[in-house]
Amino acid sequence: MTTHETWTRVCALDALVPDRGAAALVDGHQVALFRLSDSGEVHAVDHLDPFSRANVMARGLVGSRQGTPTVASPMHKQSFDLVTGRCLDDPDVSLHVWPTRVADGWVEVRNGSA
Amino acid sequence: MTSALPTVHGMTLKKKLAVVGAGMVAHRLVEALVERGADETWDIEVFGDETRPPYDRVALTSFFSDRDPEDLLLGDGSLWKRPGVRLYRNSVVSRIDRDAKQLHARNTTFQYDKLVLATGSYAMVPPVDGSDLPGCFVYRTVDDVAELRQWVLDREAVLGRKVRGAVVGGGLLGLEAAGALTALGADTTVVEFAEWLMPLQVDRAGGGALRRIIEQMGVSVRTSTATSRLKAGRDGKVARMQFADGERIPADVVVFATGVRPRDELARSSGLEVGERGGVLADPGCLTSDESIYAIGEVAHIAGRVWGLVGPGYTMAEVVADRLLGGTAAFEGADLSTKLKLLGVDVASFGDAFAATNGSLEVVYADPTAGVYKKLVMSDDARTLLGGMLVGDASAYTNLRPMVGRALGSDPTGWLLPEGMEPPGAGAALPDDASVCSCNNVTAGQIRCAVTERGCTDMAGVKACTRAGTSCGSCVSLVKKLVDVQLAEAGIEVSTALCEHFPYTRAQLFDIVRVSEISTFSELLAQHGSGHGCDICRPVAASILSTLRHSHVLDGENATLQDTNDHVMANMQKDGTYSVVPRIAGGEVTPEGLIVIGQVASDFGLYTKITGGQRIDMFGARIEQLPAIWKRLVDAGFESGHAYGKSLRTVKSCVGQSWCRYGVQDSTTLAIDLELRYRGLRSPHKIKLGVSGCARECAEARSKDVGIIATDKGWNMYVGGNGGFTPRHAQLFAEDLTTEELVRAIDRFLMYYVRTADRLQRTAPWIESIEGGTDAVRQVVLEDSLGIGADLDAAMAAHVEHYQDEWAATLADDTKLARFASFVNAPDTADPDLAYVEERGQRRPADEAERAVLIAGASIPVRTEEVTV
Numbered sequence A: 001m002t003t004h005e006t007w008t009r010v011c012a013l014d015a016l017v018p019d020r021g022a023a024a025l026v027d028g029h030q031v032a033l034f035r036l037s038d039s040g041e042v043h044a045v046d047h048l049d050p051f052s053r054a055n056v057m058a059r060g061l062v063g064s065r066q067g068t069p070t071v072a073s074p075m076h077k078q079s080f081d082l083v084t085g086r087c088l089d090d091p092d093v094s095l096h097v098w099p100t101r102v103a104d105g106w107v108e109v110r111n112g113s114a
Numbered sequence B: 001m002t003s004a005l006p007t008v009h010g011m012t013l014k015k016k017l018a019v020v021g022a023g024m025v026a027h028r029l030v031e032a033l034v035e036r037g038a039d040e041t042w043d044i045e046v047f048g049d050e051t052r053p054p055y056d057r058v059a060l061t062s063f064f065s066d067r068d069p070e071d072l073l074l075g076d077g078s079l080w081k082r083p084g085v086r087l088y089r090n091s092v093v094s095r096i097d098r099d100a101k102q103l104h105a106r107n108t109t110f111q112y113d114k115l116v117l118a119t120g121s122y123a124m125v126p127p128v129d130g131s132d133l134p135g136c137f138v139y140r141t142v143d144d145v146a147e148l149r150q151w152v153l154d155r156e157a158v159l160g161r162k163v164r165g166a167v168v169g170g171g172l173l174g175l176e177a178a179g180a181l182t183a184l185g186a187d188t189t190v191v192e193f194a195e196w197l198m199p200l201q202v203d204r205a206g207g208g209a210l211r212r213i214i215e216q217m218g219v220s221v222r223t224s225t226a227t228s229r230l231k232a233g234r235d236g237k238v239a240r241m242q243f244a245d246g247e248r249i250p251a252d253v254v255v256f257a258t259g260v261r262p263r264d265e266l267a268r269s270s271g272l273e274v275g276e277r278g279g280v281l282a283d284p285g286c287l288t289s290d291e292s293i294y295a296i297g298e299v300a301h302i303a304g305r306v307w308g309l310v311g312p313g314y315t316m317a318e319v320v321a322d323r324l325l326g327g328t329a330a331f332e333g334a335d336l337s338t339k340l341k342l343l344g345v346d347v348a349s350f351g352d353a354f355a356a357t358n359g360s361l362e363v364v365y366a367d368p369t370a371g372v373y374k375k376l377v378m379s380d381d382a383r384t385l386l387g388g389m390l391v392g393d394a395s396a397y398t399n400l401r402p403m404v405g406r407a408l409g410s411d412p413t414g415w416l417l418p419e420g421m422e423p424p425g426a427g428a429a430l431p432d433d434a435s436v437c438s439c440n441n442v443t444a445g446q447i448r449c450a451v452t453e454r455g456c457t458d459m460a461g462v463k464a465c466t467r468a469g470t471s472c473g474s475c476v477s478l479v480k481k482l483v484d485v486q487l488a489e490a491g492i493e494v495s496t497a498l499c500e501h502f503p504y505t506r507a508q509l510f511d512i513v514r515v516s517e518i519s520t521f522s523e524l525l526a527q528h529g530s531g532h533g534c535d536i537c538r539p540v541a542a543s544i545l546s547t548l549r550h551s552h553v554l555d556g557e558n559a560t561l562q563d564t565n566d567h568v569m570a571n572m573q574k575d576g577t578y579s580v581v582p583r584i585a586g587g588e589v590t591p592e593g594l595i596v597i598g599q600v601a602s603d604f605g606l607y608t609k610i611t612g613g614q615r616i617d618m619f620g621a622r623i624e625q626l627p628a629i630w631k632r633l634v635d636a637g638f639e640s641g642h643a644y645g646k647s648l649r650t651v652k653s654c655v656g657q658s659w660c661r662y663g664v665q666d667s668t669t670l671a672i673d674l675e676l677r678y679r680g681l682r683s684p685h686k687i688k689l690g691v692s693g694c695a696r697e698c699a700e701a702r703s704k705d706v707g708i709i710a711t712d713k714g715w716n717m718y719v720g721g722n723g724g725f726t727p728r729h730a731q732l733f734a735e736d737l738t739t740e741e742l743v744r745a746i747d748r749f750l751m752y753y754v755r756t757a758d759r760l761q762r763t764a765p766w767i768e769s770i771e772g773g774t775d776a777v778r779q780v781v782l783e784d785s786l787g788i789g790a791d792l793d794a795a796m797a798a799h800v801e802h803y804q805d806e807w808a809a810t811l812a813d814d815t816k817l818a819r820f821a822s823f824v825n826a827p828d829t830a831d832p833d834l835a836y837v838e839e840r841g842q843r844r845p846a847d848e849a850e851r852a853v854l855i856a857g858a859s860i861p862v863r864t865e866e867v868t869v
Ligand code: SRM
Pocket: B571, B572, B573, B579, B580, B581, B609, B610, B611, B612, B613, B614, B615, B616, B617, B643, B649, B650, B686, B688, B703, B721, B722, B723, B724, B725, B726, B762
């Protein structure tokens, strides 16, 4: 298990609007955070859209496909699995996934690429 | 590679086919040949003396409403670009040398192995003195009608009054020409030699009914009248028409529509046998007296006569295509049924319309006040339908024509009543061999087979596969019925579900929300859907809730539904920055307004461009800059232009009466009023309007969803136009409306569209998807046939009342403003990856190569964005 030091406190949970994304800077990385209304979970993936190479993933629409929580790129609408980061429209592409947790009402992201 | 390439020697083995005449039937011949792969064995050369590739002559009159002859072209043009197929335009074939198998055109000779004559007909002008005066026209080609139109417009301008037009000939072409003249604003008289109008299609009573309707439209009719001469005025142009009885009428333009004659001069001069009254004699295989020469279309005399309709010509084309490939197809005669819409009046005749069969009985239904005359011709036992004619209301035609030669059931009169009860034979019960589309010779069986065996799952597929319904269009409703029945029988269910979360169409969801109390997406999902929604159903729900509940796009849960662009009320660009488009209603902007836009763009370093929608777009705004930019704009009186929304975009205007020397109404004021009325209206797709101050149409209104063109008396309204991938011209919807009538019609049209269209369906495909098309929509909008008029009016009134500028409201609300942070933990930090280069004095996103250099630290004039504001 990792120690406390590897978790970065990003924002208050309340600052994340349910079912909408927000971008965050975590140790120099641009990360897209999503707080889902049904599961209550917070997911973090790359903010960089691998298709368009623009930093926009946090502005995509969340949804579900066959029960899997997803985010669609706002640029050209490819869907990504929020849990695994896998692109559902192109198996060769995926987003990096950052572990997250909520502590004392704060959202924390584990940085480093482990 | 070892695969064998076709050898040059192999290519020289191809035979040469020459087609003389590039009209409708020639086009079908080449299409049929290519479809059967005959272009692999034949080099096909087509010679036409017109300037255009083959076009739809049947729809010639639509030139007056569409005005763009390109719209009439047959096919998409790719046919003429294929290797092995060649079209020579502007090329008269002057001679055929049958012994040498050569034809002469373009000052040179062309060799052929087989030749097909498809030279069609020419319009006959009777030997009347003065028929060659300037101002006398025929009605056969696009050039004819273009010149006619120009003449009428020019004469009107020179004479400074309404033009007086006369049409010689009261047959179908004459009435088409009269319709065209009337549409051009001329006072029109139709002169017919016979005792009644359309003597070839309808009987005396039918002709009488037709006359009454046409006269009510302001067209004068003279029957039993012979034209004896035309006289010029002082300017040498036609001015008067004199009749055999000595009477005369003024005429500034004269159209001869006295029939057509086969263009068989080439055949005659090369010694081919011709019929007594013209036409190239050919056998059922379409072969002429020369075994290397075929004749097809209107020039051919086969099975005892020439055939003046396109349907039989198409059949001949198919016969020749088959024969050239060694087949034995034959032309045995054809159905001469016609249905026409002349001057807006339906006229149809089919089968034995004149009751020539021995002992036949006639069943007549006439309603002179409604201007309707209908007749069925039945066999002597009153059971079998032999033919009929319909004047004034030909809605029964599509169902009746395939029934010719079949029993009509116990009470044939039922078929004639107004709104003719759904006839028992229609659709399901129609036998397989019944001809459904006479233009293209398609039977009910072929349509069924397209669904069951050829995998077509909708109308478009069936049309492409069988060609049914692609010419005059009169059979479309019956074809659709057959297709629907067949699809249902085959158990093919075309899913209309919006997405995996809602088993409903957009229109059904709209109704669900409308009749319920639902005001949030979660309620909608919980009660009528499943899962968590997606990028399809969320924006649809946002649009519906916005129309019905009038809440702000970012209020509460609404915000989670908005598409990316709506969520920040700006359009995302390729690098993740946004464009800013303030509304410039009707394209009108003050110099002060322009200065503000210029100053804002300059202060924030935004790229500026005039859009195709008569306004100004500022590009390259970062998400966190949007509120500051909009604050400046809103303070200066600008508001959101909704460039991001599926909603009203722009109402394009022309300068109109207030400045333009041709303008007849104040188009700019109307455009601004309409833009302000419909701004913010959320809809299935974007909506664009246009208003032109006169028929010159500088605002391109007919390329808009709703186009308005000023007339002397008010406004003409057009609907269903768009640009984009499948451009459409808007169709005339209503004429000479007052401003009040116009606004109400647009209100209802738009609201009906918003309620019932599919997601991302523009108005043109929406109208097509409605049974009855434009006519049906017109009934709902103008005649309130569904009784929902007041409801639609109220819905639009509520929209107007609740409109608020989304940007102004956002700027006044801190929770909404919080959405514009670039990073939740660094709200004002610019995206460090943005990079720009300068071009023509403005900046644009660096491309990949430029970025690579930038990242490598080179010193090209590139700058990364520094944090401003
Ligand atoms: C800015 C502009 C081009 C320009 O530099 O002039 C433009 C830009 C875009 N157009 Fe357009 N269109 C613009 C005028 C037009 C026009 C011309 C007109 O309106 O007279 C047309 C053809 C007319 C029509 O719509 O029928 C046009 C037909 C389209 C279409 C095809 C629509 C269709 O029915 O097929 C799309 C795609 C869509 O909407 O699905 C589109 C979509 C787009 C989008 C929104 C694509 C996107 O999602 O990023 C572009 C972004 C706009 C932005 O601000 O970032 N744009 N677009 C014009 C903005 C006009 C305005 O002031 O609002």
